[in-house]
Amino acid sequence: MTTLTLADGPATFLLTPRPAGDGVEVCAPLPHGLTPDDAVPLRAHQVRAGDLVIADFPDDFPDASGAPRICDHLLYPYPADPHALSACPCEGCEECEDFDESGFNAPHTTTDRDARWVCLAPSTSDEPCGVYFRNAPLAVIPAATVQTRARRTTP
Numbered sequence: 001m002t003t004l005t006l007a008d009g010p011a012t013f014l015l016t017p018r019p020a021g022d023g024v025e026v027c028a029p030l031p032h033g034l035t036p037d038d039a040v041p042l043r044a045h046q047v048r049a050g051d052l053v054i055a056d057f058p059d060d061f062p063d064a065s066g067a068p069r070i071c072d073h074l075l076y077p078y079p080a081d082p083h084a085l086s087a088c089p090c091e092g093c094e095e096c097e098d099f100d101e102s103g104f105n106a107p108h109t110t111t112d113r114d115a116r117w118v119c120l121a122p123s124t125s126d127e128p129c130g131v132y133f134r135n136a137p138l139a140v141i142p143a144a145t146v147q148t149r150a151r152r153t154t155p
């Protein structure tokens with residue numbers, strides 16, 4: 001179990017071991033033998049291309065008790081491809097549709113949306129985009145760590 005602290009605040013974040021084995025939702029194993037111990041906490045807007053996003057922290061309310069926020073492991077960690085919400089290469093995934101100006105978040109303008117949210121992954125055929133508040137805390141494994149480990153584990 002790893003406790004993470006963001007550079008810009010006192011809140012702590014608890015990164016539990018990735019659930020594995022039988023369960024309804026089985027987390028895909030991290031690639032190259034990486035573990036949550038390799039993760040660092042970052043705000044969504046600090047995530048760079050190639051950083052492996054492994055968990056988010058859904059409870060968004062400041063907790064006066066100072067209790068750590070518990071992570072929610074992504075079932076399928078993905079390498080980030082950060083881009084502005086309005087410049088999403090997906091062609092209208094379910095996630096992005098919610099942010100469409102005709103959707104429930106209307107009447108935000110494109111500028112408003114790009115100022116408040118960031119998309120970290122384009123939609124693939126079966127997974128929607130990963131859209132987060134720009135300051136949402138995430139657990140990511142830095143691209144450099146992923147690359148170093150990949151070199152070590154691939155012959």
Ligand SMILES: [Zn+2]
Pocket residue numbers: 088090091092093094095096097122123128129
């Ligand atoms: Zn999308």
Ligand SMILES: [Zn+2]
Pocket residue numbers: 088089090096119120121122123129130
């Ligand atoms: Zn996107």
